[in-house]
Amino acid sequence: MKESDEFLILQKYFKNLGSQYNDSSGIIVGPGDDAGLFSTNKLDLIFSTDVSNSNIHFPKSLKPELIAYRACSVAASDIPACGGTLKWLSISLVSPTTDLAWLKKFAEGLKLFTSDYKVPVIGGDLIKGRECSVSVGVCGEVNKKDFLSRGGAQEDDLIFISGTLGEARLGLKVLSSKKKNLSKEEKKYLKKFLKPKVHTSLGKNLQNIATSCIDISDGLLGDLGHICNQSNKGAEINIESIPHAGPFQDALTWGDDYELCFTAPTNREKEINNLAKSLKIKINKIGKITNTRVIKFYNGEKRVHLKQTSYNHFKK
Amino acid sequence: MKESDEFLILQKYFKNLGSQYNDSSGIIVGPGDDAGLFSTNKLDLIFSTDVSNSNIHFPKSLKPELIAYRACSVAASDIPACGGTLKWLSISLVSPTTDLAWLKKFAEGLKLFTSDYKVPVIGGDLIKGRECSVSVGVCGEVNKKDFLSRGGAQEDDLIFISGTLGEARLGLKVLSSKKKNLSKEEKKYLKKFLKPKVHTSLGKNLQNIATSCIDISDGLLGDLGHICNQSNKGAEINIESIPHAGPFQDALTWGDDYELCFTAPTNREKEINNLAKSLKIKINKIGKITNTRVIKFYNGEKRVHLKQTSYNHFKK
Numbered sequence: 001m002k003e004s005d006e007f008l009i010l011q012k013y014f015k016n017l018g019s020q021y022n023d024s025s026g027i028i029v030g031p032g033d034d035a036g037l038f039s040t041n042k043l044d045l046i047f048s049t050d051v052s053n054s055n056i057h058f059p060k061s062l063k064p065e066l067i068a069y070r071a072c073s074v075a076a077s078d079i080p081a082c083g084g085t086l087k088w089l090s091i092s093l094v095s096p097t098t099d100l101a102w103l104k105k106f107a108e109g110l111k112l113f114t115s116d117y118k119v120p121v122i123g124g125d126l127i128k129g130r131e132c133s134v135s136v137g138v139c140g141e142v143n144k145k146d147f148l149s150r151g152g153a154q155e156d157d158l159i160f161i162s163g164t165l166g167e168a169r170l171g172l173k174v175l176s177s178k179k180k181n182l183s184k185e186e187k188k189y190l191k192k193f194l195k196p197k198v199h200t201s202l203g204k205n206l207q208n209i210a211t212s213c214i215d216i217s218d219g220l221l222g223d224l225g226h227i228c229n230q231s232n233k234g235a236e237i238n239i240e241s242i243p244h245a246g247p248f249q250d251a252l253t254w255g256d257d258y259e260l261c262f263t264a265p266t267n268r269e270k271e272i273n274n275l276a277k278s279l280k281i282k283i284n285k286i287g288k289i290t291n292t293r294v295i296k297f298y299n300g301e302k303r304v305h306l307k308q309t310s311y312n313h314f315k316k
Numbered sequence: 317m318k319e320s321d322e323f324l325i326l327q328k329y330f331k332n333l334g335s336q337y338n339d340s341s342g343i344i345v346g347p348g349d350d351a352g353l354f355s356t357n358k359l360d361l362i363f364s365t366d367v368s369n370s371n372i373h374f375p376k377s378l379k380p381e382l383i384a385y386r387a388c389s390v391a392a393s394d395i396p397a398c399g400g401t402l403k404w405l406s407i408s409l410v411s412p413t414t415d416l417a418w419l420k421k422f423a424e425g426l427k428l429f430t431s432d433y434k435v436p437v438i439g440g441d442l443i444k445g446r447e448c449s450v451s452v453g454v455c456g457e458v459n460k461k462d463f464l465s466r467g468g469a470q471e472d473d474l475i476f477i478s479g480t481l482g483e484a485r486l487g488l489k490v491l492s493s494k495k496k497n498l499s500k501e502e503k504k505y506l507k508k509f510l511k512p513k514v515h516t517s518l519g520k521n522l523q524n525i526a527t528s529c530i531d532i533s534d535g536l537l538g539d540l541g542h543i544c545n546q547s548n549k550g551a552e553i554n555i556e557s558i559p560h561a562g563p564f565q566d567a568l569t570w571g572d573d574y575e576l577c578f579t580a581p582t583n584r585e586k587e588i589n590n591l592a593k594s595l596k597i598k599i600n601k602i603g604k605i606t607n608t609r610v611i612k613f614y615n616g617e618k619r620v621h622l623k624q625t626s627y628n629h630f631k632k
Contacts (some may be wrong), residue, residue, distance in 0.1 A: 028360070028460055028463075029463065029465060032466075032546070033398070033465050033466050033467070033546075034364060034394040034397040034398050034466065034529075034530060034531060035362040035363060035364035035394045035395060035397070035398045035400070035454075035456065036362060036363050036364065037360060037361075037362050037398070037458070037460060037463050038360070038361055038362075038363070039359050039360045039361075039460060040356065040359055040360075040361065041359075043355050043356055043357075044344070044353060044354070044355045044356075045353075045354055045355075045356065045361075046351040046352060046353050046354075047351060047352050047354070047404075047406060047438055047439065047453070047455070048350060048351035048352065048439060049406045049408050049439065049440060049441050049451070049453060050408075050441050051408045051410060051441045051443050051451065053410060053443055053445045056443060056444070056445065078350040078351045079351060081350040081351070082349070082350050082351045082353070084351065088363075090363060090365050090453060092365050092366075092367045092408075092451040094367060094369060094449050122363055123363065123364060123365065124365060125365050125366050125367045125451070127367050127369055127372060128372070129369045129372065129447060129449060130446060130447050131445060131446050131447060133410050133445060133449050133451075135365070135367065135408040135441070135449075135451035137363070137365060137406060137453045138351075139363070140351065142353070144344055144353060144355060147344075147345065147353050149345060149349050150348075150349050150350065151349070213350075214350060215350060230348070230349075
């Protein structure tokens with residue numbers, strides 16, 4: 001068989017990604033068999049999957065190692081958003097090319113992610129298609145009583161977000177500009193788009209504090225809307241308290257930041273502030289949950305009206 | 317929001333697929349949150365993922381409900397091939413269209429699969445892309461001591477296959493011909509391509525009988541090659557004993573049949589024949605494992621040479 005054979009590519013580049021973490025993640029059989037085999041100490045597990053497609057989630061020309069890393073970050077982000085701990089990843093790649101150098105670089109991006117987050121790859125699939133599409137499955141552990149759903153927000157709960165919104169949007173602009181000699185800020189924004197932080201520590205620590213949580217993938221307004229809808233509640237938001245970069249409307253309606261938005265009872269505020277300090281993560285209180293089923297925005301005392309949109313693949 | 321919004325599509329068509337089996341599969345939180353939550357009685361689980369792409373795995377014009385069903389069959393087949401029991405599915409769809417009727421039909425195909433195999437959908441992702449790509453993740457349960465790997469074949473083990481090879485290939489030809497008024501045989505072949513049987517009962521029953529197992533997705537020669545490679549063994553195959561339909565070479569090198577190929581010690585042959593009878597599945601002995609690392613083919617006593625190829629996305 002030639003080196004370009006699918007099976008040999010899988011053997012050579014995709015077989016041992018993060019396998020140094022197999023033991024800690026309970027993986028008994030990794031890539032290379034019909035299925036991966038894993039054991040678990042906990043009886044409750046979580047699973048999520050996210051597809052990243054070229055020209056939708058990232059520019060077609062993005063380097064393969066960056067496509068791979070970002071696809072993992074984006075998918076993995078759902079696990080801390082549920083209060084869970086990352087256990088393993090599964091990678092399905094529809095590759096736009098049979099170029100071995102491209103595939104090798106893609107695998108290097110995966111490898112870097114597995115080592116940054118100490119998480120192994122249990123398996124996957126590799127096919128050739130017209131456009132690049134990466135479907136990443138992520139498994140995590142959490143006790144069911146600690147699962148942070150979108151539907152647990154209570155009236156008068158405070159609403160918090162981590163980080164600064166809009167940075168990833170600016171990063172994408174930097175990327176698209178193909179500018180060289182970037183400023184320190186531009187580099188920061190670019191990193192935010194390419195390698196959004198997966199809030200593993202924050203998510204785990206919010207288990208017994210937050211009443212609901214979501215990762216901001218489609219924009220704060222849309223994602224806070226999911227919390228409100230599924231909790232059957234509304235919200236009052238003080239727009240001045242939302243840390244943002246770039247145009248305000250973009251920061252609220254464009255996704256890609258993968259910060260966490262969560263709610264917690266008022267008496268947990270101090271604990272949350274201490275957590276932010278100890279984890280060195282910026283966390284801001286941006287409003288509170290109401291019983292109205294409407295999200296209202298205020299600039300100080302004055303009510304303001306924002307267009308409530310979020311990224312939507314099927315909007316016509 | 318309009319009905320065409322991604323979130324509402326997910327809510328309407330994709331939310332409760334197979335949810336009547338949530339309890340039996342331990343699903344506590346299904347689609348609609350950041351991740352699905354499930355509990356497990358066993359401490360060992362298996363996971364596999366398979367991508368089905370238009371123009372590679374199925375014709376672009378295939379009806380959405382058939383694309384969906386087939387993608388599930390193909391992916392689910394890996395679970396019995398490891399001796400496991402299906403637990404849940406996860407569906408990532410890159411949809412080639414925003415047409416609601418198409419999406420609804422796709423969801424109907426998923427629903428039919430969940431009900432045929434009594435397995436729920438834990439979650440997924442839905443995006444719009446240029447070509448249709450369905451990535452299906454499947455989770456199953458199996459005790460690690462019962463996991464059927466590709467690498468367990470022993471010298472002198474007998475080699476068995478279920479069913480008849482080549483039927484799916486003929487089915488694809490029937491499909492491509494767009495012929496109407498099909499004969500009974502043609503209908504059978506078409507069904508074999510569109511809805512390959514997932515050998516759930518056979519796989520489970522082979523747990524304590526077979527020494528290795530694989531589902532024939534890329535053709536017998538390639539897949540038996542995986543068993544031999546990973547077991548560090550060879551094989552002698554009597555080609556007359558391979559039940560096939562259509563051209564012999566096609567039947568051996570074209571995949572899509574999703575029959576099981578497995579090995580077992582000689583003293584289990586009678587048990588296997590009884591199992592075949594009780595499950596009403598055709599199982600044929602086709603040869604035996606050798607210590608040579610070569611696969612040899614015989615027609616009676618006479619050695620024959622076959623081109624050992626299998627489907628390969630990356631062959632140049």
